[in-house]
Amino acid sequence: MNKIGLIVKREYLRRVSKKSFILITFLAPLLFAALVFVPLWLSGIKGDEVKKVAIIDTTGKYAPLFKNTDEYIFINSNGNLEQYRTAKDKEVFAFLNITGDLLENPNAATLYSEKQIPIGLKKEIDNVLSKYLKDEKLSSFNIPNLNKIIEESKINFDIKTIKWDAEGNEKSTSAEVASILGMMLTFIIYMFIMMYGAMVMQGVMEEKTNRIIEVIISSVKPFDLMMGKIIGIGFVGLTQVFLWGILTTVLVSGTLFFMGGSTTPEDLMNTQMAAQNLGNISMTAQAPEMNTKVLEIINSINFTQIGICFILYFIGGYTLYAALFAAIGSALEQQEDTQQFMMPILVLMIFSLYAGIYSMNNPDGPLAVWCSFIPFTSPIVMMVRLPYDIPIWEILISVSLLFATALLIVWGSAKIYRVGILMYGKKPSIKEMLKWIKYK
Structure with a gap:
């Protein structure tokens, strides 16, 4: 266990100290803010020619x-x-x-x-x-x-939605807010698994190609090396996502303050209304009622449960796919050889994303429910369903299946990793890689 900790520390410090990590970490929020506000600013500039x-x-x-x-x-x-x-x-x-x-x-x-x-x-x-x-x-x-x-006959009807708890207390809800929250969580997990899972594979292939692995493997067990690499890169990803969240919040708030002069809820609503050309409607009288409704909607969402489940699915999904990426990286030497082995994983990931998108309108439908139980799709699809107060037993079964499958995949990948990491000059087939799992 101590050796795994040393490998985690090595992977983490080596990657966060790279210039590319620092540049991407600080430039990505700037690019995100630019994509949001620069078109808005440019759209307001009128040409001189009439x-x-x-x-x-x-x-x-x-x-x-x-x-x-x-x-x-x-x-x-x-x-x-x-x-x-x-x-x-x-x-x-x-x-x-x-x-x-x-x-x-x-x-x-x-x-x-x-x-x-x-x-x-x-x-x-x-x-x-x-x-x-x-x-x-x-x-x-x-x-x-x-x-x-x-x-006068034109009426834009927006039905009020209420949910009550076991004691009969009522709270306002919003299907739009739940859908947006679910899709945000879905895309975060999807992008994290794709980006940092591929980073695990790339790191394994680099060490294998440079023959550094022969020195490392003489003092560290293959399983410890693989798990240390997976956990270390996972921490790198968490660090980057955490910094992105802070920097993006600061940039967006600062830009809104610069453009609108304030970042209070009332002023933000006025700025949004103006940006959408909805006229010079005064929000002064509606602001208290609007703010109360927004607070009720926010309070109706169980952020504690969603946060805990997000972390669990985040860890389980990343571990499952990162182990697969590590096994593929250990068996191959050339980047172009990865396409054959990556295709099934990419198909699963893309299917999970589309299943999550289509489940947004029917979170209790057969597609959403079954994909919530399948370990390869549950980390992504379940994020869409969590804001809709699904039964606890479904979450428990889904998480249990996810972590059980992740442990099984880690065990199998470690077997493949143990053999493939020291194999050179040959591209194994999938059938041959499955045989490595049976080796003692």
């Missing part, structure tokens, strides 16, 4: 509808498309040609330009004409106040 759009309207009733914007100037034109096409001085960016009543013939309007039409211009024209044609159509029914009746 483009002219000429309207040729033979009906005379549509051209007055268009108002100038910061990006486009709409002008009535008495010219024709052929004159514009052959003119040397292209002052007009686009021509809107309307040849008839659009209510009777929607194809009577066409937008021409030598360049690709921007989606913003198309959307502006569509919105103006759609609103006018809608009002015109409603007026044709000759029903007083029909437009007002239709507007």
